[in-house]
């Protein structure tokens with residue numbers, strides 16, 4: 151079993167990046183006053199996701215994969231990434247037969263990562279044995295969630311593991327991240343399925359810097 155790492159560099163959002171003014175974009179009125187700025191507009195996330203899909207195809211084309219979506223934060227990225235892999239598969243001679251499964255991990259309370267990390271559902275991942283696994287996560291912050299998940303998945307002896315994520319913090323450098331969209335400053339971000347105590351999951355699909363903390 152091996153872990154594919156460092157397939158491509160990420161787009162770097164510098165610490166000094168002030169973000170786009172909220173006035174330039176639409177967002178739900180019930181979040182007025184809670185948000186600071188738009189860090190990454192939706193279109194940019196989509197364009198980057200398309201490229202990640204191509205990188206994954208280049209690495210895994212013709213090998214069937216099991217996509218393991220990390221809920222809840224990973225659901226939007228997983229849906230978008232799988233869509234793009236499917237589109238590439240439909241339009242080329244190289245295809246990836248895919249199966250999609252979900253696993254839920256929960257660690258954050260307010261803006262703090264807690265020691266109390268739970269894996270909910272799909273505890274028996276024996277269907278991963280001998281398979282090529284693509285773990286799809288929204289964000290890697292402290293890395294605790296991913297380390298816990300990797301240990302859990304590795305116990306089922308898959309053939310290969312790749313980790314795709316929308317973003318990781320500039321301060322974290324983990325060798326197991328193979329396809330990451332963006333390196334971002336260590337700020338609390340919401341939107342694109344990321345929450346703050348379950349709020350903001352209904353936000354538009356860009357990423358916003360959260361103002362309330």
Ligand SMILES: O=P(O)(O)OC[C@H]1O[C@H](OP(=O)(O)OP(=O)(O)O)[C@H](O)[C@@H]1O
Pocket residue numbers: 220221222223224255256257258263287288289290291292293294295296344345
């Ligand atoms: O690298 P870490 O510091 O461990 O943090 C990353 C994790 O935190 C968030 O999940 P959360 O625990 O908030 O659960 P959720 O996805 O259900 O919102 C996020 O979706 C990642 O899974």
